[in-house]
Amino acid sequence: MNSDSSSMSSRASSPDMEEVYLRSHHHHHRQDNRMNSVSSTQSDMLQKMSEEMLSRHGSRGEDESSKYKLKKQLSEQDLQKLRLKINGRERKRMHDLNLAMDGLREVMPYAHGPSVRKLSKIATLLLARNYILMLTSSLEEMKRLVGDIYGGHHSAFHCGTIGHAANHSVHPSNAAHQVHPILGSSLSSNTPSSLSASLPGIGTIRPPHSLLKSPSTPPLPIGSGFQHWAGLPCPCTICQMPPPPQLSVLTSSMSRISAETKDLLK
DNA sequence: TAGGCCATCTGGTCCT
């Protein structure tokens, strides 16, 4: 499954393809050859197309019939140009969609790199969904815990004043800060099952054709190696400095999750 | 070689 961007770009997904094609029918590329093979019969196809349109829609109203008669009246070359124009738009649309998919992959807590195979589209979407569910759940739990402990007056203090300043001598990405003291053992004791209980979607990467089950379906364990949930960020504003390079402390944990997810998706 | 994934083409439908 090699679907990296280089291969993608090699597939003539450029919006300019249409123009290139219109200008010349000399193709050297694999994809171009395919297009050429398509276009070699294109005249026949277009002829068939217009004939089909007429026969298929012959019983329709006068408007539609005249519409297709009008289309029939277009020269073969015009029809071909129209088809290529439409194809080009569709290619561009799909290309943009793929760019958006790449953008989504970039912000996913997933090991990136030249040696790492890119997530498939379906895996990207499923992982993104689980990631959002996880973040939402984390946020809710964070709010709940802060509310429980400080009665909703969290903003009036800084966590450094309540006894874990030592941990703040390093950036939150430091391992010493992975389990936030505020959250204590309740979080560090989180097991995959408890996480799954609060996060029905997490760890539910499924085999093909059962990929889109509802979150209420029993989730699969995301991997035997995932023993605890650490790495929740400090909720206080001082600790909320922008995490380099792009994600929060959750990244390390989610990287582990996604690495195991990737294994499941192999 | 089968299956997964993908890009592309195509016709239909909906929207502006």
Next chain:
DNA sequence: AGGACCAGATGGCCTA
């Protein structure tokens, strides 16, 4: 009318 969106079909590439 033209463009956007969608889904089906097709065929190529890659991996187990």
